[in-house]
Ligand SMILES: [Zn+2]
């Protein structure tokens with residue numbers, strides 16, 4: 077009789093425990109997924125094929141090959157240029173491109189301020205309106 081009661085209790089509680097551990101599994105999976113997601117985001121952010129810049133004097137947007145580091149604006153020839161970075165909205169992954177000096181940007185989609193940064197790629201810079209420049213155009217006295 078005693079053994080029977082135990083068995084029944086065990087049978088009664090087992091599905092509950094299974095469900096709970098199943099939930100934990102799901103949660104862990106979701107966390108791993110999130111971690112994996114942001115990790116690849118960082119990898120991508122650190123790897124770019126172009127250098128983007130914005131001129132603080134005339135607002136010209138331009139970019140160069142990865143190995144060229146401009147010292148002046150190709151349009152107004154002033155040295156007031158700043159590297160262009162991607163400002164990423166964590167909520168919807170919307171990316172706004174702007175000068176490095178600004179701390180964050182207002183998301184065009186949801187209106188929140190961005191909290192993450194990325195390095196824009198050539199395609200991002202192009203759609204931002206940047207024009208590719210040669211070393212001769214962006215370097216010199
Ligand atoms: Zn300029």
Ligand SMILES: [Zn+2]
Nearest residue numbers: 165168183186
């Ligand atoms: Zn947003």
